[in-house]
Amino acid sequence: MASSVFFTHSHCYSSKPSSLVFRLHRQVGLGPTSLGFSSSHVAPVAVMATDSSFKVIDGKSVAKQIRDEITAEVSRMRESIGVIPGLAVILVGDRKDSATYVRNKKKACESVGINSLEANLPENSTEEEVLNYIAGYNDDPSVHGILVQLPLPSHMNEQNILNAVRIEKDVDGFHPLNIGRLAMRGREPLFVPCTPKGCIELLHRYNVSIKGKRAVVIGRSNIVGMPAALLLQREDATVSIVHSRTSNPEEIIRQADIIIAAVGQANMVRGSWIKPGAVIIDVGINPVEDPNSPRGYKLVGDVCYEEAIRIASAVTPVPGGVGPMTIAMLLQNTLISAKRVHNFE
Numbered sequence: 001m002a003s004s005v006f007f008t009h010s011h012c013y014s015s016k017p018s019s020l021v022f023r024l025h026r027q028v029g030l031g032p033t034s035l036g037f038s039s040s041h042v043a044p045v046a047v048m049a050t051d052s053s054f055k056v057i058d059g060k061s062v063a064k065q066i067r068d069e070i071t072a073e074v075s076r077m078r079e080s081i082g083v084i085p086g087l088a089v090i091l092v093g094d095r096k097d098s099a100t101y102v103r104n105k106k107k108a109c110e111s112v113g114i115n116s117l118e119a120n121l122p123e124n125s126t127e128e129e130v131l132n133y134i135a136g137y138n139d140d141p142s143v144h145g146i147l148v149q150l151p152l153p154s155h156m157n158e159q160n161i162l163n164a165v166r167i168e169k170d171v172d173g174f175h176p177l178n179i180g181r182l183a184m185r186g187r188e189p190l191f192v193p194c195t196p197k198g199c200i201e202l203l204h205r206y207n208v209s210i211k212g213k214r215a216v217v218i219g220r221s222n223i224v225g226m227p228a229a230l231l232l233q234r235e236d237a238t239v240s241i242v243h244s245r246t247s248n249p250e251e252i253i254r255q256a257d258i259i260i261a262a263v264g265q266a267n268m269v270r271g272s273w274i275k276p277g278a279v280i281i282d283v284g285i286n287p288v289e290d291p292n293s294p295r296g297y298k299l300v301g302d303v304c305y306e307e308a309i310r311i312a313s314a315v316t317p318v319p320g321g322v323g324p325m326t327i328a329m330l331l332q333n334t335l336i337s338a339k340r341v342h343n344f345e
């Protein structure tokens with residue numbers, strides 16, 4: 001994001017919290033909650049006199065819970081009508097991160113009993129070759145979901161390729177018809193994009209009420225920011241979108257009861273930008289140098305976590321927050337697709 005309004009920080013200055021008051025009054029304790037996760041209780045009493053229990057939103061354990069639900073449904077379906085849901089993933093080129101994501105998706109399919117097919121095409125493939133694979137999967141009745149891993153090589157037209165996926169198999173929810181329906185009141189998309197769907201699912205499973213709340217989405221990408229804003233609006237939030245040309249991002253973000261951060265800027269959102277008690281869903285997955293890690297880097301979100309936990313009421317960590325939910329939602333969409341085509345309830 002090449003803009004001067006967005007500040008980048010390679011790390012949070014956790015030894016210098018934005019408010020001394022919060023640090024002085026911080027009390028940490030551990031205890032199970034009704035959802036079965038551990039949470040640390042932070043009590044910034046100067047601002048939040050009551051109900052000051054801070055929660056880590058544990059996407060990893062919620063995703064596990066959802067995978068267990070999907071596993072049960074997949075086997076019920078197999079036993080009663082003999083159908084096994086199938087997901088086809090098309091990977092073009094050899095980007096390391098994409099290969100890792102695709103491998104994780106495949107593993108996740110196996111873990112719930114969904115069949116996975118994979119087409120691995122070389123970087124220099126033509127658009128036509130990719131379209132041929134899509135056409136084959138469109139016509140294959142054992143395939144209920146088709147995912148074209150993004151980003152595609154730059155010589156390909158992403159729109160042409162996403163348009164070619166049958167909307168009934170568009171488990172990524174990226175077909176313009178599905179996105180268009182998401183944007184319209186009274187219309188239902190066949191699939192909702194996985195990452196934004198995972199964000200909303202986390203809010204639901206943590207009993208965060210959305211109706212009537214002020215929500216701010218940071219970032220306006222087709223795959224996260226825009227659909228996240230549309231989903232929040234469908235849930236009756238009052239939604240603002242902050243982006244690289246927003247003149248007063250901090251001021252707008254500070255009004256949010258719910259923040260969904262999806263810009264891809266490490267630690268961009270500082271503690272001082274957060275309204276006390278806000279709920280934060282951090283979609284960013286940004287590598288930053290870390291000499292203490294064997295890989296030489298670690299992953300951080302778009303939100304300065306160490307600062308956020310002192311002021312927000314709940315925050316998703318990175319890793320272990322939205323990422324695992326994205327994959328769980330992909331499995332869920334594949335199951336929904338198979339159930340729909342076979343009229344199985």
Ligand SMILES: Nc1nc(=O)c2c([nH]1)NC[C@@H]1CN(c3ccc(C(=O)N[C@@H](CCC(=O)O)C(=O)O)cc3)C=[N+]21
Nearest residue numbers: 101147148149150151172194319320321323324326327
């Ligand atoms: N057609 C398409 N659909 C996608 O859904 C799609 C895509 N293209 N291109 C790339 C992005 C990225 N994405 C992630 C999925 C899971 C994690 C994930 O599970 N992350 C873990 C582990 C992170 C790690 O340690 O490497 C975590 O955050 O805890 C991250 C990122 C899906 N994407």
